[in-house]
Amino acid sequence: MSMQVFFAPLEGITDRDYRKLHRAYYPGIDRYYIPFISPTQDRILTPREARMVDNSFCPDVVQIPQIMSKNAGDSLWSIHLLREMGYSEINLNFGCPSGTVTGKGKGAGMLRDVDALDRYLDEIFNGLESGERISVKSRIGFAAPEEYDDILKVYRRYPFCAVILHARTKTELYRGDIHKEALAQTLQDAPWPVCPNGNIFTKKDAEAMQNAFPAIGAVMMGRGLIADPAALAREEDETARRVRLTQFTNDLFDAHLARLDVRNAVAYMKDIWFYQMHRFYDETGKYAKRLRKATDVTEFRAAYRAVLEDLPFTEVETIS
Numbered sequence: 001m002s003m004q005v006f007f008a009p010l011e012g013i014t015d016r017d018y019r020k021l022h023r024a025y026y027p028g029i030d031r032y033y034i035p036f037i038s039p040t041q042d043r044i045l046t047p048r049e050a051r052m053v054d055n056s057f058c059p060d061v062v063q064i065p066q067i068m069s070k071n072a073g074d075s076l077w078s079i080h081l082l083r084e085m086g087y088s089e090i091n092l093n094f095g096c097p098s099g100t101v102t103g104k105g106k107g108a109g110m111l112r113d114v115d116a117l118d119r120y121l122d123e124i125f126n127g128l129e130s131g132e133r134i135s136v137k138s139r140i141g142f143a144a145p146e147e148y149d150d151i152l153k154v155y156r157r158y159p160f161c162a163v164i165l166h167a168r169t170k171t172e173l174y175r176g177d178i179h180k181e182a183l184a185q186t187l188q189d190a191p192w193p194v195c196p197n198g199n200i201f202t203k204k205d206a207e208a209m210q211n212a213f214p215a216i217g218a219v220m221m222g223r224g225l226i227a228d229p230a231a232l233a234r235e236e237d238e239t240a241r242r243v244r245l246t247q248f249t250n251d252l253f254d255a256h257l258a259r260l261d262v263r264n265a266v267a268y269m270k271d272i273w274f275y276q277m278h279r280f281y282d283e284t285g286k287y288a289k290r291l292r293k294a295t296d297v298t299e300f301r302a303a304y305r306a307v308l309e310d311l312p313f314t315e316v317e318t319i320s
């Protein structure tokens, strides 16, 4: 593939440990976007946020922090801080569909009032100080795709370094097809690089996207890479893939056990498994059930080992 691949930010999943291990086991991703931090008027990073944006573990990987806020002053504070930490690109989240987030007018909630969105961006771009580059990750509207014309008009006024488009509305959450026509509209005479996101689960999907829209220089993939972290890696034979996946997943569990209590570490692994199970053919659902029921370290490890030893791989078709 000639185009680049960006790893989507997945809050609660692609934390520092995940990114570090994915990078080590499956090199080849061009950029990792970091799940959001939410700057507030307190102007401090919580310990969790500080850990999230710490990139000292692998300075050679391009990582891009993301902020979610509706307040330009708070946003600029964090943009300057992230710049001092060495980040040159900072991404703005206009996509999070969670009710608690949008209820406060943040994430996809920013798309409800295009004038406010315009004012926010105007303040951001006027407040940049030392060469920060700003990208955006956006949905196409709050309730209806028709809202996108006005949103796009606003975006076209600003010199983003990239526009990542998850071409769904807030209401559509993560379901159904993306609105390809909105992507085509965005690409038309785009003043910035456009990166599509949403339902690109496999290498085949990424290639199909590139064939459909040759102007695209990069795609962003999220859930497909959690389901199959090797989705874009060098081809290996099946045994090598299984060994690598086992080691990667075991290391991921160990890293979380080292920093969380058992209950939370197991819960994290179950979130990973929720996506990984799309990669295995579990005819009766017996293996998935055993994993879902696991509550301690030994049982989770045994249930996971059984999956890797017994179940055939299958192509990831779709994820829901």
Ligand SMILES: Cc1cc2nc3c(=O)[nH]c(=O)nc-3n(C[C@H](O)[C@H](O)[C@H](O)COP(=O)(O)O)c2cc1C
Binding pocket: 008, 009, 010, 011, 012, 013, 034, 035, 036, 066, 093, 095, 096, 137, 166, 174, 197, 198, 199, 200, 201, 220, 221, 222, 223, 224
């Ligand atoms: C569990 C979960 C957490 C997410 N966290 C973030 C986030 O922190 N920032 C963000 O911009 N998008 C977030 N997203 C959205 C993804 O980055 C991506 O846009 C979405 O999953 C569609 O891409 P995909 O079909 O390749 O997964 C999240 C999605 C999921 C499922």
